[in-house]
Amino acid sequence: MDLSGLLEKLKGLFTPSFLISSVTPLFCFILFNGAILGQYNHTVRKWVSDYYLSSSASKAVSGAILSIVLLVIAYVFSTLNLFLLEILQGKHLPKWLEYSLRTGENARLDALTEQWQNARQLRRQLGPNADTWRRELQVARDQGSKLSECNYGVDNNVYKSVEGLVQLRNAGAAIQADVLRDCITRLANVLETNSANLANNPDSIRLDRHHLLLFRLIGYAVGKAEDEYLRRFNDKEFNFSRYTVAPTRIGNAAESVRGYALSRYGMNLDFFWPRLQKAVQARSDFYKTLQDAKTQLDFTVSLFWLTVASIALWIVLLPFLSRTWLPLISVGLIGPALAFMWYRMAAQNYRSFGDLLRSCIDLFRLELLTDLKVPFPQDSQVEVQLWDRVNRWISYGEGNIFVAYKTD
Amino acid sequence: MGRKSIGKGATRSRLTHWNWKIPCFLIYLALLVSGLLMIETRVGPIWRNGKFADRIPLFVAAYNWLFDSERMQYVATSDMKINHQLLRSDFTLPAISETLYDYFPRIDDIRGKYLKKDITAGKPIFLNDLSPYPLIDPQPDTYVVNIRLSKQAAPKGYLEPKSTVVIVPKDSTDKLEGTVLSSTWEDAPSPSPTKATENKKPSPAPASPVSQTGPSPNN
Numbered sequence: 221m222d223l224s225g226l227l228e229k230l231k232g233l234f235t236p237s238f239l240i241s242s243v244t245p246l247f248c249f250i251l252f253n254g255a256i257l258g259q260y261n262h263t264v265r266k267w268v269s270d271y272y273l274s275s276s277a278s279k280a281v282s283g284a285i286l287s288i289v290l291l292v293i294a295y296v297f298s299t300l301n302l303f304l305l306e307i308l309q310g311k312h313l314p315k316w317l318e319y320s321l322r323t324g325e326n327a328r329l330d331a332l333t334e335q336w337q338n339a340r341q342l343r344r345q346l347g348p349n350a351d352t353w354r355r356e357l358q359v360a361r362d363q364g365s366k367l368s369e370c371n372y373g374v375d376n377n378v379y380k381s382v383e384g385l386v387q388l389r390n391a392g393a394a395i396q397a398d399v400l401r402d403c404i405t406r407l408a409n410v411l412e413t414n415s416a417n418l419a420n421n422p423d424s425i426r427l428d429r430h431h432l433l434l435f436r437l438i439g440y441a442v443g444k445a446e447d448e449y450l451r452r453f454n455d456k457e458f459n460f461s462r463y464t465v466a467p468t469r470i471g472n473a474a475e476s477v478r479g480y481a482l483s484r485y486g487m488n489l490d491f492f493w494p495r496l497q498k499a500v501q502a503r504s505d506f507y508k509t510l511q512d513a514k515t516q517l518d519f520t521v522s523l524f525w526l527t528v529a530s531i532a533l534w535i536v537l538l539p540f541l542s543r544t545w546l547p548l549i550s551v552g553l554i555g556p557a558l559a560f561m562w563y564r565m566a567a568q569n570y571r572s573f574g575d576l577l578r579s580c581i582d583l584f585r586l587e588l589l590t591d592l593k594v595p596f597p598q599d600s601q602v603e604v605q606l607w608d609r610v611n612r613w614i615s616y617g618e619g620n621i622f623v624a625y626k627t628d
Numbered sequence: 629m630g631r632k633s634i635g636k637g638a639t640r641s642r643l644t645h646w647n648w649k650i651p652c653f654l655i656y657l658a659l660l661v662s663g664l665l666m667i668e669t670r671v672g673p674i675w676r677n678g679k680f681a682d683r684i685p686l687f688v689a690a691y692n693w694l695f696d697s698e699r700m701q702y703v704a705t706s707d708m709k710i711n712h713q714l715l716r717s718d719f720t721l722p723a724i725s726e727t728l729y730d731y732f733p734r735i736d737d738i739r740g741k742y743l744k745k746d747i748t749a750g751k752p753i754f755l756n757d758l759s760p761y762p763l764i765d766p767q768p769d770t771y772v773v774n775i776r777l778s779k780q781a782a783p784k785g786y787l788e789p790k791s792t793v794v795i796v797p798k799d800s801t802d803k804l805e806g807t808v809l810s811s812t813w814e815d816a817p818s819p820s821p822t823k824a825t826e827n828k829k830p831s832p833a834p835a836s837p838v839s840q841t842g843p844s845p846n847n
Binding site: 320323324535538539540542543544545546548549552556 | 662
């Protein structure tokens, strides 16, 4: 085989995904640890200085050998990627740690559920009442407009209450139903006994402004409650599965995708994903986006584990090498912070990846049915029943299941 | 009521979550402290005449730079006047921990520079008190002109400070008489020793050509 053929073969072997998710983190790892080692080891320092002083030919040979060694290590490392990701998903952990971690995730789920339930309750309290409250204010104003006086100063408690709601709006906070209701009742009382239609009367102008303001604040409170409800629902739905709680954030992000397929379509995603991939691959743009998201995820997972390995290495070695405290303290403090940051980024990337997987399920599941030569269902309920039958037939291997074939 | 019970459950669960994190954190902290103790047992414990500066030189240097910057400056070895051009033998490192010497200004930032003010022996030399060119002190009823001369055939030290000169502009026959205030002779830079090779008590360095032509302190 000639050189260009070999290079082409190598190019196919080392995809951009491999270079980004395995080679780059490993290169950073070697560079970082080599730099620290160089501070304490004369041989390393000498080797680096000799390398820079060497001739171009010698540099090229050394560089080529190093690159090949790096690629081989990276390739071995890339085979561990799945295992390392599974550990971050909470698999292969000691039971005690798994239990402790799951306790934490349960607490997070409880908190999210509580927030979601609060948001749902607020939405239910505000939504149906908004128009009634607006009418109540208008009726009170109409009644008060028959009067010819207005007493509504800035020291009025109702004025302060409305301004308090404005502050909540400015802070982007949700307005609780009882607080809003109380404010509406009190302002309605003021509107009944004072005219908000008197020209050149500062108190009347102020009352008129507050009436309009509260009118808008009702709309804000309803909109915010709706938005909060959706946000909390998404947080809960896309961070956790409906069926199980994994010990880690990343594990729960993964479970949420599995739970999505099962709750929406009754699909066993673990089994059908490799088959679904065929349909996704046919859409090259979408498949590339999916691959990019996976590359980003693998990149941060690799960085996390290599950072953990560096911390462990130097926490053991530095007490025997360093004469000062700072290197050990730096590794001890900055290292975990960095690892934590990579972990959070990996979790974030997994959520993005999970979003794409959910889109894949929504968009390509019917193409999978086409590939399986199974006719399309008539509606969503029939579809769930169909996937259940297909699951039992293919995934579980139950022999007495009947699934019709598409014959045309 | 239901909401409250959910809230309590979440709080309890969160506390359980922290129950295992705190021991893990303490174990990690103990590991770090034992690492520091290991360093102490290797290099001689700090509680037996050890110096903090030797253990955390960067922090001590940063502290000194911020709050006690005099300690992080070279000190004058003798009394020197304004416009004195500094030689390596004119300044030395102060008597502080050697580990802090790495955080001192570069010697080349000081050597060859001119003092902007008088300085007494043992006092720190701040970079702000140095100038790359000698200062010209304005006098009443005088006209100060900076003239750059190409080296031409003039030997070094041709125009010493206090030398009397006559200037004749090309387009005029008027002769103007004046006195040289200062002169510098810019040679190509010579290789200078690195800080690592510097002695703690510097030996007098040979005077550079610049110093031979430099202005006298009385100028």
